[in-house]
Every structure is written in C-alpha cells, then in structure tokens.
Amino acid sequence: MKVTRFQAKAALLQAGLLDDIQVAIDASEDPLIGLAWSEAGFERLNPFVMQMQAAIELTDDQLDNLFDAATGVV
Template identity: 45%
Template sequence: MPFVDRDESGAIVGAFAMRQRPDQEWTDEWPEVGPTVPLKVSRYQALAALMQAGLLDAVTAWAHDPSTDPLHKLAFDTATEFARASSTMAAGAAALGWADAQLDDLFIAAAQIQA
C-alpha cells in the first residue's frame, strides 16, 4: 500500500512504498505523479531549454535591459548553473509574465537535455 504526499491544493506530489512522515496518507493504488522539478540545471541546459522553447531572446533582452537588477544580469551572464528557487528566476519569470508552472516546465525540459 503506497503512502502519498500532497501539496497545499491537495494534489499528490509524491508516492512512497513506506511511510516517511506521520502526515502521509495511504492509498489503495499507486498514483500517477508528475515529473519532479529539478532544483538546479546547468547553464547549458537552461539556455538550450530556453532556445528550444523560443524564449532565449526574450530572456536575454530582460537580462540586459537597463532596468534589470545588475545582480540578475550578472547571474544570467556568469552563472554555471541555475537554481529554480533563486531570486533571479523569480524576477525573470515575473518580468516576462510566466506562471510558476511555465518555469517548472522549463526546468523539467532543461534537465532532459544533454550536451
């Protein structure tokens, strides 16, 4: 019998053969759980995913816009990896009007890309 974790909305975000914490509930069947959003991806993976999605030019323009925080520009230009939870990701996504799900999808796609 599997045990599951749920997010704030009640969606199942993890399934386990053994109970990991007391707040997990058991179910009769293994649920389908979506792909895990990676915490970090390499610079190459991030840029390749943006290019494949047709978003690289827009992100580059945001990073080099004079109104963008200089630390975000520096991160875009020099980071060797990108973290999903970083302030640069949050700022870029907000500036470009992306929902959290879109950023998650980009990280999931990036993790599949190999150099």
C-alpha cells in the same frame, strides 16, 4: 531543482524564450542580473530566476516545465 547554464539556455531556446530573457536582462537596472545570467547555474527558487519569470510573465507551471525540459538536455 538545479540545472546548468547550458541546460537552462538550451531549454529557453527550444521554448522560443531565449531572446525574451536577454531583452529582460538588458532592460534590468540590477547589474547582478547580468552577472548571474553569464556566470551561474540556475536553481528553480533562486531570486534571479523568479525575477526573470516575472519579467517575461511565465506562470509557475510554465517555469517548472522549462526546468523539467532543461534537465533532459545533455
């Protein structure tokens, strides 16, 4: 499943997780994390997505639900 950057950020905002992700990105020592966040679309099984999933302690079901919500954002 793939969503645009806007769709992902909108779903995170609606779920109350946008600030948590930003904190995790800011805390990361990997400069590619910030680049991926600011430039890329998001695929469910992308290593960046999975790294952020772990950073904010989301279950697979919670992440799947976020992606489902994101696909509904126009």
